[in-house]
Amino acid sequence: FCGAISNRRGTPPYADIQTGRMMTGAERPLVIVTRKLPEVVETRLRELFDARLNLDDTPLSREQLVEAVKTADVLVPTVTDRIDRSVLSQAGPQLKLIAQFGTGVDNIDLETARNRSIIVTNTPGVLTEDTADMTMALILAVPRRLAEGAYLLKSGDSQWHGWSPTWMLGHRIYGKRLGIVGMGRIGHAVARRARAFGLQVHYHNRRRVSPEVEEALEATYWDSLDQMLARMDIISINCPHTPATYHLLSARRLALMKPSAYIVNTARGEVIDENALARMIENDELGGAGLDVFEHEPAVNPKLLKSDKVVVLPHMGSATLEGRIDMGEKVIINIKTFLDGHAPPDRVHPAMF
Ligand code: 8YV
Secondary structure: OOEEEOOOOOOOOOOOOOOEEEEEEHOOOOOEEOOOOHHHHHHHHHHOEEEOOOOOOOOOOOHHHHHHHHHHEEEEOOOOOOOOOOHHHHOOOOEEEOOOOOOOOEOOOOHHHHHHHEEEEOOOOOOOHHHHHHHHHHHHHHOOOHHHHHHHHHHOOOOOOOOOOOOOOOOOOOOOEEEEOOHHHHHHHHHHHHOOOOOOEEEEOOOOHHHHHHHHEEEEEEEOOOHHHHHEEEEEOOOOOOOOOOOEOHHHHOOOOOOOOEEEEEHHHHHHOHHHHHHHHHHOOOEEEEEEOEEEEOOOHHHHOOOOOEEEOOOOOOHHHHHHHHHHHHHHHHHHHHOOOOOOOEEOHHOOO
16 A cells, blocks of 8 residues: 655645645645556546555555555545544544545544544545435345346346246336435436436435425425335335434334335435344345445445345446546545645535534
8 A cells, every 4th residue: 555656846836735825846735545547547636636546446455544644745635434432532643634525425424534633524425426326226126136137137046047937036116116315416326317217206304395396396395214215115215324324224124114125225324224124124024125325334234235135236326437526526525625724615514513
């Protein structure tokens, strides 16, 4: 990790983070990036900053993370880096910005960051459509048994003896009720897609969206999550993971769902009590699940892996090259704006935690 890459001299100077003093060449702020990013993003980072990159993409150990916060002026972590209180409390006074490569910031102890006057930014907006696409893919895949069918042919020992009218029957999604938990950017994008597939859109959110948006999405608001859960055919989790949403889908709430209902999660595993979900799947108490995220990534509950009623993906919701490049650009804009002495555009608002 951290093969230091020296920068070309002659790139524009920057104001020092602490003093506002102009810096040039080797004095430029040190930006430590914890994971390998697309080449075009890394090239730009090297051009602009004293960038220390992770060329072989091995996730940082805790000790390496501590070392990084002790030395970096700007840290660029991702979801796989646990920047908790004990890591942050060892940060040097030079660390002033954590520019997360990602939208979710639940891997960062925001309160400690705030107490230490470290600004945290993220990359909202640029992965909305990709994540909504993957959500829709799971909403289709689970009821229509897509992964099961594909695996059956690819697994070699063909159990396919030709078409039959009663074989591999799934369930129709057209006309069914979709309940979106979390009507932010991604929730909206899922709702737009769902309408096109003939689903009836329902949602639960901390705040009700405007009547204009509700009308455009033909979306029905539920103040009570419990009541919504009991009446939906499909539930999609699209809210961030915060202390308030940890195990929002608890064993008690999961049990409110119809036994035929499906649940899809492209947000964060921690929003669902994964053990409770796995038990329900094992006991045939739910129609199925489409999961892109897990409570203890990269571990996945074996009961979920075993079940034909569950489609699992390895946290791929936003995994497009275009999306990753856009995320990198956002990170660079946040860093550059900050180093130029302005408030970076994607500061994580205190209301998020
Ligand atoms: C990213 C995500 O892959 O941005 C997020 O919140 O969940 C993913 O799309 C990852 O988190 C990058 O940090």
